[in-house]
Amino acid sequence: MGDSSELRYLRSNVIIEPLVDRFYAWMFTFAPVQASMNLAFLQVPLLESYLQSPQVHVAASNNPDLRGGYFVNVPEERAGEVTELLETIKKDRADMLAFADAIAEGEELVRQNATGFDLTPLYPKLPPALNGLIEMAYDTSNQAAIRFIEPLTYKSPAFDERRQSVQLSLDDGVERPFILSTPRLPSPDVLELQIPFNHPGLEALFQARMKPTTAAKLVEALGLDEAQAAQLDKLLTTEPSLSADRHIEDGGRIRYFGHACLVLQTPDVSIVTDPFISTDNTKGDRYTLDDLPDYIDLVLITHGHQDHIVLETLLQLRGRVGAVVVPRSSRGNLEDPSMGLYLREIGLPVIEVDDFDEVPFKGGRVVATPFLGEHSDLDIRSKSTFWVELAGKNVFVGADSSGIDPVLYRYIRNNLGQVDMAFLGMECDGAPLTWLYGGLFTKPVTKKMSDSRKLSGSNAAQAADIMNELGATEAYVYAMGEESWQGHVMATTYHPDTYQLKQIEEFLGWCKERGFTAEHLFNQREWRW
Structure with missing residues (x-):
């Protein structure tokens, strides 16, 4: 281990994986009601299935045609550890x-x-x-x-902080196993911390990306033993890696960080949408955590799917965020847990909004606007698009909202004005109902019914309707899990003839015919004015 009193920074490519009972944590495995049901009706049966035929699960996990399926990608020689995990869950949970x-x-x-x-x-x-x-x-x-x-x-026996732990490692560019199916077992090159997500030591650790500290202080803050301290040392460096142009001095700027993540900036304010950010700064083809402004006034979360409220990124923003703006839930629907409760529990400041609530900031405002579709027709209210007025532009953050009823967007325009830039999601042939919500059903759902209710955003015609009704002449379609660093969360595979990509091409052609600016985004992009 190096000099514990030397000033050090956290390396740019440090990964954190937040875990509950060794499964990757997201809202439906954290919120007590949904976590209990997913544990009992999805994760325990999944582990039992793996133990019956480990080789089948491993083979399926490595089959591109089955990518995103519920298969445990743990080598057969480690099946004993899975047996131990299952026994521990049944006993302790x-x-x-x-x-x-x-x-x-x-x-x-x-x-x-x-x-x-x-x-x-x-x-x-x-x-x-x-x-x-x-x-x-x-x-x-x-x-x-x-x-x-x-x-x-959250005060009942259904919630237990002792489930929580984190793994810290260095991003080596190798895709991690799919988060919804494969538990994370111990590894020699991974620092294991049996601490809850709201532990103050984590905030101290991630603040070290911007402000140097000593290894000794971090060891104390995280409560590490000698072996853990030696592993921590590998995650630290003496040189900062922050980007020099992470702030701006005039005008406005939007940067696309991948998937649905935008960073909107003026000299006075920074706003981030659905942060899901790469830690690998060696590629030079993307913005990373190094490019984030030091202080983020508002984080806007559009909805509760695992690729939009990404805990591994959000935990790294603790201590540098004014507030996380989330749509208010229905207060008690099984399928609609509160994002506000969830994020407050892990130590983030939260503002909950209903449709057309405003959050002002210096020189502009955010307005929560309605979000249609993409939730398999379930009664989920905690979803929002956002209207952002910033540096003289009106920006519509459409996320995965669908144009199934175009008149909605006419109401938005009539109440708020014409849109300058529209950011849209076009995953128009999404996963079926039970892929994400299956653990919440206590009455069987037929495959035919599940397949008819998909997690789909806009197709070409619906995206065109949104543009027409908003009066927008610039459209930007975000990548749908196509960026390489998102495979462990998205598990999507596309080829040139994939329906979704064909629909995007059709929409871009529609825009071109009308003289509109339109792009299918990928990896990174910047707009300045």
């Missing part, structure tokens, strides 16, 4: 597994007995694990459902 079973029992109770009459007699029949945590209610069509009192679930 018994409360969570019981809670998931109670949810299934409670939903069946409602299905069988809520026939439009008084629900009061059903409360004594609820499984004890649900008492005090739910309310049963009808909608105006007399369809009954369970609503969770979500803040209390």
Whole structure:
């Protein structure tokens, strides 16, 4: 280990993987209700399936045609470690597994007995694990459902910080295993920290990207032993790597960091959308964490999918963010956990917004605008597009919102004005309903039904309708998991004849015919005015 008193920086290419019970953490494996159900009905059966046929899972994991499938990519010779992990989960997470079973029992109770009459007699029949945590209610069509009192679930046995840990390593450019299926086992070149995500030591560690500190201070902040301190030393360097042009002195600038991540700047303000940022600064073909401004006034999160609220990036922004702006959830729907509760729990400041709420900043404002589609027709309210007025331009951050009802965008224009630049997602043939939400269903969903309800954004015609209604003449379609550093989260594979790419080509042709500026973004791009 080097001199522990020497000033050091965190290396640019350090990766953090936040884990819960060794599975990669995202909102549906963290929020207590959804985490319990995914653990019981998805992750435990997945590990059991792997242990029955490890070689089948490994072969499927390496088959490009099955990319993004639920297969555990752990070598067969390490199956014993998976057995140990499964046994530990069943023993130490018994409360969570019981809670998931109670949810299934409670939903069946409602299905069988809520026939439009008084629900009061059903409360004594609820499984004890649900008492005090739910309310049963009808909608105006007399369809009954369970609503969770979500803040209390974070105080219940269904939430346990001891599940949380992090792995720190250096980005070597090799694609990591798919996050929804493969647990992260220990490795000699990985620093394992059994600490919760809100641990102050993590903030101190990532602040060292910008401000030098000593290894001794970091060892103390993270509570490391001698062996861990030696591993930490490999993650530190004596030279800073921040980009000299990460701030601007006049005008406005937007930088595309990949996927749905934009950095919008003036000399007075910095705004980041859906941060999902590469740590590999050796390629020279992308912006990385080195290119972020030192202070970020607002982070805008459009929706709760794992490629838009990316915990491994968000954790690295703690201590340098004014607020994370998130759409408000429905307050208790099983399929719609609160992003606000989730992010506050990991130590980030949060502003929750409803449609057409405004967040002002010096020289401009952000307005939350409605988001249609892309959520398999589930009753999910925590999704928002954003209108950003910045340095004299109106920018529409459309994320994966669909143009299924173009009149919505006419209302946006009539209320807020004409758009100068529109950023759109066109993953128009998304995954089926059960790919992402399967762990939340306690009643079987047929394949035909699941396939009919996809996680799809706009096709060419819908994107054109959005442009027409917004009055926009510049359109930028973000890459759909095509950038190399996103494979572990996106697991998408495209070829020139892929339907989504053909739809993007059709849309770009439509724009060209009308004299509009339009591009399919990839890796990086900058606009200045």
